[in-house]
Amino acid sequence: MGKLTTTPNVRGADDVYAMLIDAHEGKTKAESDAFNARLILTLINHIGDAEVIAEALAVAEG
Amino acid sequence: MTMQERYPLAYKSYPYAKSPDQDAAAPVRHPVVVVGGGPIGMAVALDLALKGTRVLVLDDHEGIGMGSRAICFAKRPLEILDRLGCGEPIVEKGVVWNLGKVFHGEKQVFEFNLLPEKGHKFPAFINLQQPYFEKFILDHVRALQEQGLPLEIRGKNRVDAVEQDAEGVTLSVMTPDGPYRVAADWVIACDGASSPVREMLGLGFEGEVFKDSFLIADVRMKADFPTERWFWFDPPSGAGASQLLHKQPDDVWRIDFQIGWDVDRKEELKEDNVRRRVAQMIGEEVAFDLVWSSIYTFQCRRMTKFHDGRVIFAGDAAHQVSPFGARGANSGLQDTENLAWKLQMILDGTAPVALLDTYDEERIYGARENILNSTRATDFITPKSEISQIFRNAVLDLAENHAFARPFVNSGRLSVPCTYDESRLNSADALPGGPARTRPGSPCPDAPLGDGFLLGKLGAVKDARFQILAIDAEVPERFAAHGVSCDILQLSAVGNALLRDRYLGTAQGAVYLIRPDQHVAARWQIWNEADATSALGRAIGKEL
Incomplete structure (x- = not known):
């Protein structure tokens, strides 16, 4: 059984999504890429569980 | 001729x-x-x-x-x-050195200490x-x-x-x-x-070739850099994409510059050009002799x-x-x-x-571990793709202010001996409470013994001698089986906390069978001749 939460889990989904898009406002492609990389690493550290991260990678693979 | x-x-x-x-x-x-x-x-x-x-x-x-x-x-x-x-x-x-520092530009982003553990003869x-x-x-x-x-x-x-x-x-x-x-x-x-x-x-x-080259310059100079390993990503001197400084005896310092894949090796190795790079890094005013220089590329195979x-x-x-x-x-x-x-x-x-x-089995296991570690370090130091470079830089940027990112910084994971966990020469671990670091397959860690050290007493170098090590356990004075006679060493961990930590854990006593290369073949709570005979046979390949 998977450890990754794949059911809706974010309260205020629209607000959070808007935060993400706003954060990229005014950034060049290179700045956005660097920002995304820092964001992913920060969230990966918060999760901290290699199994969950592996499942998330599989979800992202589509 | x-x-x-x-x-x-x-x-x-x-x-x-x-x-x-x-x-x-x-x-x-x-x-x-x-x-x-x-x-x-x-x-x-x-x-x-x-x-x-x-x-x-x-x-x-x-x-x-x-x-x-x-x-x-x-x-x-x-x-x-x-x-x-x-x-x-x-x-x-x-x-002898213990401290490594990693810089990104001028800022230190990571530091490691090899933390010398007490009770070893060697650093x-x-x-x-x-x-x-x-x-x-x-x-x-x-x-x-x-x-x-x-x-x-x-x-x-x-x-x-x-x-x-x-x-x-x-x-x-x-x-x-x-x-x-x-x-x-x-x-x-x-x-x-x-x-x-x-x-x-x-x-x-077979294996992987990395598309980058490194210029090594060994220089002799009087410098007050500490005895530490210093590694820079994007060094402020601009003398290379990365740069390493490491001390050797006789006032000689190893400097490595990452100089890119498409370089004219002959041109780069000209003494004037090497000296120019070194001066760019250590400062124009520092006098030095160039001892040796070379350009190398990497392969993991x-x-x-x-x-x-x-x-x-x-x-x-x-x-x-x-x-x-x-x-x-x-x-x-x-x-x-x-x-x-x-x-x-x-x-x-x-x-x-x-x-x-x-x-083959044990050393291929070791080689795989070494190749895995050195490939990962090389991928971090010389990223292979644009996105890999982006993540590498993100790690370095974050590491400056955030401790959580520092474990991702990889300027090389230093060599440690490998534990042959899967080896067919091992017998199953039969020491409940025994430390993980001395499980079968492990290289024996050193420990102090009076005014000497344990490893110096394990296994006579003449012949290929197996060793029975008994700690607070009774063993016979002699043991031989399969044509192999074992050396016996009987010790007590009473008053020797380091020996206890490394070989007993929470067990009251232990008996170890140790190979001539000082790797653990088997361990038990108490001596049992039938078990020892069978483990010794297994350790010399009788069951292969």
Whole structure:
């Protein structure tokens, strides 16, 4: 059984999504890429569980 | 007959001398011929000769090569050389260091301390120029030869052809006096990453090439940099994409510059250009002598098997890694200690030839671990794709202010000995509460014993001796089985907390069966002769 939460889990989904898009406002492609990389690493550290991260990678693979 | 030198020598230690073998009507037969007189070849030859086997070393040069090359030597190889009798002078000459700092531009982003653990005879790491390292081994060999060590070294003896059948190997050897042939029961090829012996046998060496090159400059200077390993990503000097500074003895500093894949090697190696880069890094005002410089590229690759019939490969000939992590010479020396006792027991007829398969298994396991670690470090230092570069930079940016990102920073994960967890020579762990670090397959960690140390007492170097180590447990005074008589060492951990931590854990007492290479084969709570007999048989390959 998977450890990754794949059911809706974010309260205020629209607000959070808007935060993400706003954060990229005014950034060049290179700045956005660097920002995304820092964001992913920060969230990966918060999760901290290699199994969950592996499942998330599989979800992202589509 | 003129023979080309492939490299200049630091010490002409074994000038060519004609051997009676060269005039023999038929090839003279030797039990073991080692091809290559570098540190790996010399260590395995010494180990076998100390165990009583007659060994012949053939080297196409007449001594030790110039250039500092490998400079970081780890604890385990130092312990191995101590067992062979030459660990102490090496450490005495070497520079002991513990602290590593990683910078991104001008800012420090990561720091590691090798945290020397108490109660070990040897430090975690020393730095020493490779020619010194080799010379200490060779001086020891020379001193023992005077006392009859059955080890012969022939300089300017280049192996040009290898033939083998089920009975043995015949080598065609070129010398200044022309060619001759020599026969061997076993050949150990320690002839480096471009191993001519491997090529002659047509054996593969597959892996990954990294598209970057590094310029090494060893400079002698009076500098007040601390004795630490300093690594820069995007250094402020702009002298390279990355840069490494590391201290060696004699006021010599190793500087590495990452200079890119498409470089004109000849141009870059011109003294003026090397000096310009060094000055850019250390400052125009600092006076220095350029001792040695070289450009290298990286490969991580290995053979699929480490022996082919009666020809066995060790060190760089069998596996090659990038230098980040100091896993080259250090793993090569671990090959030699794994191989020597197995080959000795096969030669003695005590162990089946199949025991050699476990040399492949155990050391391929080690090589895979080393290749994995050094590949990851190299991928971090020289990112292969745009996105890999983006993540690398993101780690470095975050690491400056956020501790959580620092474990991702990888400027090389330093060599540690490997634990042969899956080895077929191990018996199941039967010491409840025993420490994980001494589970079967582990290299024995050192511990203080009175005014000495444990490892110096484990396993006599002569013969290939197995050891029974009993700590607060009763064992018989003598134990022999399968034609192998074991040395017995009885100790108490009362009042010795380090010995307890490392060998007992929460157990009241323990009995260990330890291989001649100081790896744990089996362990139990109490002595049981039937268990010991069965574990010893397994450890010498009787169940393969």
